[in-house]
Every structure is written in C-alpha cells, then in structure tokens.
Amino acid sequence: MTFNLDTFIKKYTLTIIAIVVIIFLGEIIYLQKLVNSGVVVSKDAVELHTSTIFMAGMTILAFTLFPLYFVNSKISTLWEKKLFNDYIEPVAYSIYMIRYASLMFLLILPVEFFGYIRDLYLHLTNQSLLRFLQIQILNFLMMWIIPAAITYVVVWIIRRHSKDWWKALSITTAVFIIFSNVLYPTAIEPLVSKVKPLDRPSYEASINEIFDKAKMKPVGIYVVEKSRDTNKLNAHMTGILGAQRVVLWDTIFNSLNKEEIISVIAHEIGHYKYGHIWINSFWAIGKLTLIYYLAFRIIQLEKTKKLLPEKDKPWLYARNIPIFLLCLQIALSVFIPLDNIISRNQERQADTYEVMLIEDSKWPISALNKVEMSNLSLPEYSNIYKVLFQTHPTTSERVELYKNILKPE
Numbered sequence: 001m002t003f004n005l006d007t008f009i010k011k012y013t014l015t016i017i018a019i020v021v022i023i024f025l026g027e028i029i030y031l032q033k034l035v036n037s038g039v040v041v042s043k044d045a046v047e048l049h050t051s052t053i054f055m056a057g058m059t060i061l062a063f064t065l066f067p068l069y070f071v072n073s074k075i076s077t078l079w080e081k082k083l084f085n086d087y088i089e090p091v092a093y094s095i096y097m098i099r100y101a102s103l104m105f106l107l108i109l110p111v112e113f114f115g116y117i118r119d120l121y122l123h124l125t126n127q128s129l130l131r132f133l134q135i136q137i138l139n140f141l142m143m144w145i146i147p148a149a150i151t152y153v154v155v156w157i158i159r160r161h162s163k164d165w166w167k168a169l170s171i172t173t174a175v176f177i178i179f180s181n182v183l184y185p186t187a188i189e190p191l192v193s194k195v196k197p198l199d200r201p202s203y204e205a206s207i208n209e210i211f212d213k214a215k216m217k218p219v220g221i222y223v224v225e226k227s228r229d230t231n232k233l234n235a236h237m238t239g240i241l242g243a244q245r246v247v248l249w250d251t252i253f254n255s256l257n258k259e260e261i262i263s264v265i266a267h268e269i270g271h272y273k274y275g276h277i278w279i280n281s282f283w284a285i286g287k288l289t290l291i292y293y294l295a296f297r298i299i300q301l302e303k304t305k306k307l308l309p310e311k312d313k314p315w316l317y318a319r320n321i322p323i324f325l326l327c328l329q330i331a332l333s334v335f336i337p338l339d340n341i342i343s344r345n346q347e348r349q350a351d352t353y354e355v356m357l358i359e360d361s362k363w364p365i366s367a368l369n370k371v372e373m374s375n376l377s378l379p380e381y382s383n384i385y386k387v388l389f390q391t392h393p394t395t396s397e398r399v400e401l402y403k404n405i406l407k408p409e
C-alpha cells in the first residue's frame with residue numbers, strides 16, 4: 001500500500017474537525033438538559049462554559065492543523081534554506097523555532113482577545129486593554145526566549161548523543177523541571193504580577209496554629225496582585241527545595257472572611273504536606289521520558305524514514321520541527337484523562353487535610369461556595385468535560401466530602 005500525503009492530511013483534518021464539532025455540540029445539548037432539569041444555573045455560567053468550550057475547540061484546531069499545512073508550505077522551505085546558509089546548526093534551528101512560535105502566537109491571539117472581551121462582558125475582569133496587551137507582549141517574548149533556548153539545547157543533545165539521545169534529553173528535562181519549580185516563586189511569577197508577603201498581623205496566630213497542627217515548619221504566605229487581571233478567586237502553592245510558599249490571590253480578600261481564608265491556606269498546606277509538586281514533577285518527567293524513548297524507536301523504523309522529507313538527510317531537519325511538536329502534543333494529550341484523575345485525587349487529599357486542620361467543615365464549605373460562585377462554575381459537568389478538562393471535583397462532590405470527613409463513625 002502506498003502512502004499518499006495529501007489524502008492523509010485531508011482525512012486527518014476532517015477527523016480533527018469532526019471531534020471538535022461533536023464535543024462542542026455535545027456540551028450545548030448537555031447544558032440545555034442541565035438548565036431544563038431544574039438545577040439552579042446562572043445564565044452567566046452557561047455563557048462562560050459555552051465560550052470556554054468554543055475557545056478550547058479553536059485552540060485545538062489551530063495547534064493540530066496549522067503545523068501540517070505550514071510544513072508543506074513554501075515559506076517553511078524558504079526559511080530553512082536561508083537559515084542554514086547563514087547560521088551554524090543549533091542557531092539556525094533556534095531561529096526557525098522563534099519564527100514558528102511567533103506564527104503560532106499570532107494564530108492564537110484572536111482567541112485570547114475573544115476571551116478578554118468575554119471576561120469583560122461577564123464582569124470576570126476589569127483589566128484594561130493596555131494591561132491585556134502588556135501581558136500578550138510578555139507572552140510573546142517568552143515564546144521567543146524559552147522555545148529558542150530549548151531548541152538549542154535539544155538539537156545540541158541529539159547531535160552529541162545520536163546513539164541514545166532520549167536518555168540525555170530525559171536527564172536535561174528533569175533538571176529543567178526541578179529548576180523551574182525552585183525558581184518559579186521568586187523569578188517567574190513576579191514577572192507577570194506583583195507578589196508581596198501577607199501583611200495582616202491579625203492572621204498570624206491562626207496561621208501559626210495550623211502549621212503547628214500540621215507539624216510543619218511554617219512557609220511564607222504571599223499575596224499576588226491578580227485584581228488587575230481578574231475578579232476570580234483562587235490561591236496556589238508553589239516552589240520546592242526551600243522555595244515553597246502559599247500564594248493567595250488579592251481578590252479573595254474582597255469576599256472571603258478571615259476564617260475562610262485560613263481554610264484556603266490549610267488546603268494549600270495539604271498540597272504541600274502530600275508533596276504534590278514533587279509528585280507532579282516526577283510524573284511529568286516520567287511521561288516525557290516515555291515519549292522520548294518511543295520517538296527514538298519510531299524514528300529508527302524504516303517506514304518512518306520513508307515518510308520524513310529529504311530522505312538522504314538526517315531526520316533532524318528544521319522542517320520537521322512543527323511535526324515533532326505536533327506529535328509531542330498528541331502524545332501528551334493521550335495522558336490528559338489520567339492527569340485529571342491524578343489532579344482530582346490530589347484535590348480530595350488537600351480538601352481532607354484542610355478539614356482536619358480546621359476541625360470544622362463550615363468555613364471550608366462557605367469558602368468553596370464563594371470561590372465557585374465568583375468563578376461562575378457550573379454545579380455539574382458532562383462526563384466528557386470531566387474526563388478532558390476537570391482538574392477539581394465538582395462543588396457538590398467537594399461539599400459532600402467536606403461534610404463526611406468529621407462525621408462520627
């Protein structure tokens with residue numbers, strides 16, 4: 001059987017479009033049913049969910065279809081010829097990557113802008129247009145620096161360790177992931193938003209008390225200025241190897257009382273106590289190592305060699321970069337349902353720990369309700385949405401869990 005590239009691209013395109021359309025229509029039907037079932041659902045939450053699915057669909061289409069068409073375009077060939085004449089190898093690859101990342105950025109920009117207008121309309125943000133543009137420019141610069149640096153290192157490693165590059169690449173990935181986790185709180189997060197230590201003396205005694213109960217050395221509690229960008233409420237735990245901290249979004253002080261905020265901190269301490277950042281880092285390293293190894297084996301197959309352009313040249317060829325990125329994305333997306341199961345389990349662990357520290361489910365429940373209301377969450381989601389997108393259990397599942405933790409046997 002001979003392989004025809006045009007037929008393949010046509011079939012692939014139709015399959016991707018069909019998947020996206022089916023998921024979108026499925027969600028619309030689900031939302032109709034939910035609204036008709038008598039459950040209280042706000043109009044805003046329905047609009048937010050519909051537009052989120054629409055944006056996700058557009059992003060998936062852009063990321064899965066554009067690379068194939070681009071690789072077969074004249075621009076790609078032209079870039080490659082010129083770059084490899086003018087520069088030494090790793091640099092030529094990096095510049096190719098910068099140009100390609102810029103194209104992807106421009107492709108996604110309208111979706112980002114749609115999301116911005118949507119959030120203004122739903123009062124999820126008061127962000128100024130200037131601030132929106134400032135963040136986009138920052139993202140754009142990141143898309144120049146980070147992919148270019150990664151490409152340089154990857155090309156260098158593959159060239160140097162051509163017999164077993166997957167091993168060297170996996171070790172480099174591990175070092176990169178661990179370092180980013182150490183640097184994130186102090187060097188990366190403050191690039192986008194101001195981060196300050198929590199300056200509320202009245203909170204100190206309660207915070208020390210929960211760290212005592214958790215038998216842990218207290219970590220810093222910080223506040224990040226998110227009110228410029230969103231009205232949503234949230235908090236997160238970041239950092240490893242001495243850089244750990246709990247970061248509260250400044251927006252939560254507008255609607256949560258002190259007891260509720262202490263509950264939120266206790267939840268984040270739960271993530272820390274169970275070592276979730278470490279688990280997630282090792283999980284990411286493991287997944288990537290497996291993908292590198294499979295790619296290494298697949299590239300050696302005779303069949304693959306026939307498929308890659310420029311048969312007489314090595315497979316590491318600039319024009320293959322978009323194809324490798326696409327394959328990496330597809331390989332990573334296979335893990336999404338499992339990633340979400342792991343994440344939902346971690347949230348249950350953190351919720352359980354939260355109630356154990358607070359010794360009451362009243363404040364955790366009222367804090368959760370306020371967070372979910374301000375974030376316009378739906379009371380229930382479709383099964384397909386849960387599998388593909390839900391990193392947290394639904395509000396009703398979490399409330400049920402909170403209530404049951406302290407119940408006498």
Ligand SMILES: [Zn+2]
Pocket residue numbers: 267271347350
């Ligand atoms: Zn959590």
